Amino acid sequence: MSRKNDTRPAHDEAIIIEGARQHNLKNIDVTIPRNELVVVCGPSGSGKSTLAFDIVYAEGQRRYVESLSAYARQFLPKMDKPLVDKIEGLSPAISLEQQTTGRNPRSTVGTVTEIYDFLRVFFARLGKTCCIKCGTPIEARAADEIIADIMALPEGERVIIMAPLVELQKGTHADRFKKLQAEGFVRVRVATQGEEPRILNIEEVPPLDKNKKHTIDLVVDRLVIRDDMRTRLADSVELALRWGEGRIIVSVPGKPDVIHSTDSACPKCHHSMPAPSPQLFSFNGPQGACPQCSGIGTVATFDPQLIAPDQNLSLRQGAIAPLSQPSTMARLEKALIALGKRHRFTLDTPLKDLSETAFKALFHGEPGGINRTGSLRRNFMGGTSLNNETIREARFSQEYDVSTEHWPGVMYLLERRMQNSEAWGEILSRYSYAVECPSCHGARLRPEALCVRVDGMNIQEFCSLSIDKALTWIRERTFAGRHAVVAEPLLKELVHRLSFLINVGLDYLTLGRAMLTLSGGEAQRIRLASQLGSGLVGVTYVLDEPSIGLHPR
Ligand SMILES: [Zn+2]
Numbered sequence: 001m002s003r004k005n006d007t008r009p010a011h012d013e014a015i016i017i018e019g020a021r022q023h024n025l026k027n028i029d030v031t032i033p034r035n036e037l038v039v040v041c042g043p044s045g046s047g048k049s050t051l052a053f054d055i056v057y058a059e060g061q062r063r064y065v066e067s068l069s070a071y072a073r074q075f076l077p078k079m080d081k082p083l084v085d086k087i088e089g090l091s092p093a094i095s096l097e098q099q100t101t102g103r104n105p106r107s108t109v110g111t112v113t114e115i116y117d118f119l120r121v122f123f124a125r126l127g128k129t130c131c132i133k134c135g136t137p138i139e140a141r142a143a144d145e146i147i148a149d150i151m152a153l154p155e156g157e158r159v160i161i162m163a164p165l166v167e168l169q170k171g172t173h174a175d176r177f178k179k180l181q182a183e184g185f186v187r188v189r190v191a192t193q194g195e196e197p198r199i200l201n202i203e204e205v206p207p208l209d210k211n212k213k214h215t216i217d218l219v220v221d222r223l224v225i226r227d228d229m230r231t232r233l234a235d236s237v238e239l240a241l242r243w244g245e246g247r248i249i250v251s252v253p254g255k256p257d258v259i260h261s262t263d264s265a266c267p268k269c270h271h272s273m274p275a276p277s278p279q280l281f282s283f284n285g286p287q288g289a290c291p292q293c294s295g296i297g298t299v300a301t302f303d304p305q306l307i308a309p310d311q312n313l314s315l316r317q318g319a320i321a322p323l324s325q326p327s328t329m330a331r332l333e334k335a336l337i338a339l340g341k342r343h344r345f346t347l348d349t350p351l352k353d354l355s356e357t358a359f360k361a362l363f364h365g366e367p368g369g370i371n372r373t374g375s376l377r378r379n380f381m382g383g384t385s386l387n388n389e390t391i392r393e394a395r396f397s398q399e400y401d402v403s404t405e406h407w408p409g410v411m412y413l414l415e416r417r418m419q420n421s422e423a424w425g426e427i428l429s430r431y432s433y434a435v436e437c438p439s440c441h442g443a444r445l446r447p448e449a450l451c452v453r454v455d456g457m458n459i460q461e462f463c464s465l466s467i468d469k470a471l472t473w474i475r476e477r478t479f480a481g482r483h484a485v486v487a488e489p490l491l492k493e494l495v496h497r498l499s500f501l502i503n504v505g506l507d508y509l510t511l512g513r514a515m516l517t518l519s520g521g522e523a524q525r526i527r528l529a530s531q532l533g534s535g536l537v538g539v540t541y542v543l544d545e546p547s548i549g550l551h552p553r
């Protein structure tokens with residue numbers, strides 16, 4: 001901070017402050033050059049933050065608000081004028097303080113920078129889906145696209161357009177053939193399981209063995225690829241799609257069949273997959289979020305260390321904290337004594353003297369019980385509840401009605417208690433901690449979303465790349481034809497925004513990184529990058545210690 005300069009720049013080149021007396025500032029004058037990175041440094045208590053936030057930011061903000069209509073102003077807090085004689089050359093100011101994004105476990109680097117929003121569109125529009133059951137590529141296509149694909153075959157190629165009617169079904173199918181004939185069709189392709197498919201005139205089809213499985217395709221048209229056949233082809237494709245209920249077989253003699261589908265069902269096993277939409281990739285909505293963790297990526301699990309913090313205690317002394325009430329112990333006593341007989345301990349044995357198998361049986365239950373793995377799930381409010389199966393099971397049994405034959409485990413009892421009592425939230429927070437979600441392994445998304453890939457990469461794998469690698473991958477993508485039109489603006493935006501993150505020095509982060517796990521300085525620079533991505537010009541950005549939390553201690 002300098003005292004009065006002799007050469008005074010014009011106020012479009014600098015922010016000029018005179019006579020600042022706010023807080024610790026002792027009537028100082030300062031000239032801050034505009035359109036430059038200016039660092040305010042000095043000993044603690046010298047008034048750095050006062051100058052940056054209480055004068056430059058507050059006054060920039062105040063004047064901007066003053067310029068709004070009286071109607072708009074009534075919704076904004078009234079701001080006091082800072083103690084300063086004169087400020088010139090201010091522009092609207094945005095302050096990026098530490099930790100203003102709150103503690104939302106759903107925020108990631110990708111969502112805060114809005115890069116994830118573009119990625120969702122990118123994967124929805126350009127991704128290819130594979131069947132979750134058998135891995136067959138699924139491509140839902142418009143009839144126009146199917147026609148264009150057939151037209152792209154070499155001129156003079158012979159093509160058979162068919163509608164799949166029956167797949168591996170037993171029966172003679174005689175009625176079906178009669179009906180097709182009545183509709184005016186001439187040929188079908190019949191394949192009895194274990195035999196080669198044959199194209200036959202319908203009246204020549206031999207009686208089919210009713211105990212064997214048959215596949216029947218309706219021959220809709222046979223044509224030779226030529227420029228002037230487009231209208232006829234379009235009619236045939238439409239007819240075949242109608243008879244094939246959205247599916248069509250394009251057969252070129254001597255080559256494997258190509259199956260096109262206008263819905264997003266697997267052409268091989270018919271498993272229906274959701275059509276890729278941006279919502280499918282949102283872990284903050286029910287269409288995309290992993291059903292078990294509701295898109296948080298973690299679930300709560302009970303921890304023996306928290307349930308039994310003092311292992312010098314015996315069961316009778318209340319070693320298991322949540323079950324230590326005398327009334328609860330009284331109800332469980334018989335079952336616990338029986339368990340002890342099977343595993344050689346008594347109610348007076350300190351927990352630390354239990355054998356490993358006994359300890360495991362006590363907490364996780366004896367073998368042969370229900371499988372507890374991942375029985376907890378999150379609900380959409382971030383709370384925790386039980387998996388449906390456990391709930392169903394729990395409804396039929398009384399809370400602590402435990403048999404002496406088989407011990408279900410402390411964890412199981414706690415989960416059941418959670419289901420039956422109002423206080424489960426409290427129980428959970430005291431005895432549980434978060435672990436990686438067992439069904440999505442932290443990916444936050446439902447498995448169908450992870451089956452959509454662009455050049456072999458799914459959205460979660462992309463979000464696990466460091467930002468510099470992610471940018472390289474995006475830059476290497478090339479798309480042809482109609483995909484290129486869709487891809488161009490998305491690629492441009494992604495390159496743009498990823499570059500901002502690299503420019504603020506965060507190339508080592510991943511887009512999937514939870515904001516909660518970032519240092520204050522990193523979080524602040526991410527907000528700076530997303531601000532820069534918004535493309536506003538002439539704004540004064542005020543940052544508070546953007547490298548905080550990164551200094552080695
Ligand atoms: Zn399939």
Ligand SMILES: [Zn+2]
Binds near residue numbers: 291298437439441443
């Ligand atoms: Zn999950």
